[in-house]
Amino acid sequence: MSGSTPVIEKFEDGPVWTIGYLVYDVSTKEALVIDVPMWSAEKIYRRVKELGLSVKYIVATHGHWDHIGDMKKLKQLTGAAVCANPSDGWMMRDPNGMVIPPPERVEPCEAETPLVDGSELRVGNFRFKTIYTPGHSAGSICLYEEEAAILFTGDTLFAGSVGRVDLPTGSMEVISKSISEKLMTLPEDVRIFPGHGADSTLKRERTTNQFVQMMSAER
Numbered sequence: 395m396s397g398s399t400p401v402i403e404k405f406e407d408g409p410v411w412t413i414g415y416l417v418y419d420v421s422t423k424e425a426l427v428i429d430v431p432m433w434s435a436e437k438i439y440r441r442v443k444e445l446g447l448s449v450k451y452i453v454a455t456h457g458h459w460d461h462i463g464d465m466k467k468l469k470q471l472t473g474a475a476v477c478a479n480p481s482d483g484w485m486m487r488d489p490n491g492m493v494i495p496p497p498e499r500v501e502p503c504e505a506e507t508p509l510v511d512g513s514e515l516r517v518g519n520f521r522f523k524t525i526y527t528p529g530h531s532a533g534s535i536c537l538y539e540e541e542a543a544i545l546f547t548g549d550t551l552f553a554g555s556v557g558r559v560d561l562p563t564g565s566m567e568v569i570s571k572s573i574s575e576k577l578m579t580l581p582e583d584v585r586i587f588p589g590h591g592a593d594s595t596l597k598r599e600r601t602t603n604q605f606v607q608m609m610s611a612e613r
């Protein structure tokens with residue numbers, strides 16, 4: 395273990411301000427990208443080239459089009475393996491057929507590496523562990539790097555809020571269980587990096603996020 399932390403760069407883009415994260419180990423130059431918003435692939439790729447990085451994986455935290463809008467394009471540019479939970483595969487294969495369709499056509503994207511609870515991705519000296527957190531969608535996951543105490547939460551947990559549950563396969567009961575039993579049991583100094591909005595810490599969400607407090611009270 396390096397004892398250091400990976401570098402995290404944010405790419406906030408697309409019509410609903412979705413955040414893609416370029417995460418890399420400065421010592422080995424290996425990288426992974428977590429979510430690829432619409433219009434962001436070329437910007438991310440430019441940065442990858444500038445830093446001389448090698449992108450090993452592209453992860454979808456879930457299948458909604460705003461998170462995979464430019465995923466196919468980034469895959470073509472980098473050759474990295476696309477990884478996602480299989481339960482959202484149907485959304486990634488048909489992003490234009492969603493109940494709320496994208497404002498412009500999104501290229502379908504197939505995940506070749508399935509991520510299930512406990513799946514690990516090694517990037518440089520870091521290990522990103524998949525935490526399966528359904529509820530916002532049936533295939534929602536979070537990525538956790540324990541040593542660096544960082545957690546990428548997609549649309550499951552936000553600073554001050556939680557993911558909506560009114561889209562297909564969403565469930566309040568299920569997201570509530572995911573957050574209270576899987577995320578809130580992690581150390582409180584863990585920093586969270588959501589798919590929209592500001593980053594935060596688990597401690598701050600535990601103490602100030604009213605949705606999280608309601609979910610914990612119900613258990």
Ligand SMILES: [Fe+2]
Nearest residue numbers: 456458530549
């Ligand atoms: Fe979403």
